[in-house]
Amino acid sequence: MGARQERVRAEKLRIERGGPEKGHARQTDANKLFVRDRLKLFFDNGQINTEYGSFARNWDSELAADGVVTGSANIEGRTIFFTASDYTVKAGSIGSYHAEKLVRAQEAAIRARRPILYLIDSSGARIDETGGHHVDKRGGGQLFYLHSIMSGSVPQIGVLYGTCFAGTAYTPVFCDVLIMMDDSSMAIASPRMVEMVIGQKVTPEELGGAKMHSEISGSCHLVASSETEAADLARKVLSYLPQSCDELPPSYPSVEPSTPPDEIDDIIPNDANRPYSIHRLISAIVDADSFLELKAGFAKELVVGFARMKGRVVGIVANNPAFKGGALFPDSSDKGAEFVWLCDAYQIPLVYLVDTPGFMVGTQVERASILKRGRKFIYATSSATVPRVCVIVRKSYGAGIYAMSGPAYDPDVTIALPSAEIAVMGPEAAINAVYFNKLAQISDLEERKVATEELREQYRQGYDIFKLAGEMVVDELIDPSSMRSVIASYLDLYSKKMISLPPRRHSTIL
């Protein structure tokens, strides 16, 4: 081997060892893997295909690769780009060349039309060398610009390790799917900064821990309790997504559902007051073990997630009657809108399972912008041009069905189960609203009760699903046990659907 070749190899080996010993010790103490060991968990055969910029800043032996490994690798045989902070190098802080490497990875993903995976384990900007870099036309200041213009073009998946504040906390929230380690945290400013600026004392967990972001803020899609689990989840998420918006998601062999479809009719109680497990219903229509619920701990009244039906990737949007009766709240409206938008961006057909009393009412939700945020969900559904199947599972009152792709929202088909009830409101509220004065005039309480029940029964007959199927309010009333095969048939029928919306630059709703 010649001296030049030897020098390259020796330097490369040094760089691949990462930061100084103390940096490695700190990473080990925090129970976190060294970045190059971490990366092996994600990629086929644990291998990186190409790495670039590894010699960045090679004149400084303490700044190997300037604290970030970037390149390409294969996941399930498909090539993606990645960036991965090296916490052993100055706590993964973003120096100027580090930022340049991140930006080049983003540009490469856009140009090559491939997903990008961000493994974030960084303390933020390297303050001692920023000096305006954060607003430079290129570099750190450009990261979020590129995140923005990539959004919906190529998938961006983030995994967050450790405590990531300020600059590094934006990348995770720009991702299509964010996985947080259960002991990680992110916030717009660190607890130390928060105390200095507003005098609030708070721990990283309270401020932006995985629990907070997965249950309260809704910024985190999935939580992992080990680095292996995080990598498995990232691989799984990518298995539902195409390489870019130009392609269809990959298909897999069909697998029978884990719950026999014959049980569907027994899963759904007739009484609209009685909760049931929407997860069990989902397990009776999708391929076994294919449902990956996103944001499961946040706004639980709406369940969203990827699944496969007869091998085809679908997005499931389902009201959850076991939580808050399945009513739609401001948070669940955001959750639904964002998921619908994600699926539409990546050509994932949508299956809506409707069982909702509608949008929640009252002062709390009005102050939290139920109208504005509910509008967002209705808008996302209305504008989604992927195949859409709406299944009326049980109650469907008020405007909830608009957001849930009801008949007027241009689904490709609306199917009803025999348990379906479609009405402006339930019988109790409707009779109270329409006949309040008339009923109040009946002084005998028993007589009033009988008259009320008669009116309710008349009202119920008005929304009897057989009557509504007769009037073609729904396209078809089906045997519950055929739900999976009917939905799958419609998804197949509309797999080449192409529709265009009227010309516009973009909507004014965000």
Place this chain on the structure above:
Amino acid sequence: MSDVKSPMTGTIVKLLAQIGSPVESGQQLALIESMKLEIPVESDASGVLKSYLVAEGDFIEEGSTIAVVE
């Protein structure tokens, strides 16, 4: 001691347990009428029902404490 909080804004239609009686985690302690539905309020903890802070017919906001289990 554990506060049992309302999962939803609505009206208390029924209190389901006796003060001083044993309570299991997941046991329904009250029913709330909200959005034309009856929504159960379940205890997060096992113990003894120390008190109800609401009465049947009361309007309650989401997150407000309706009972204390210790």
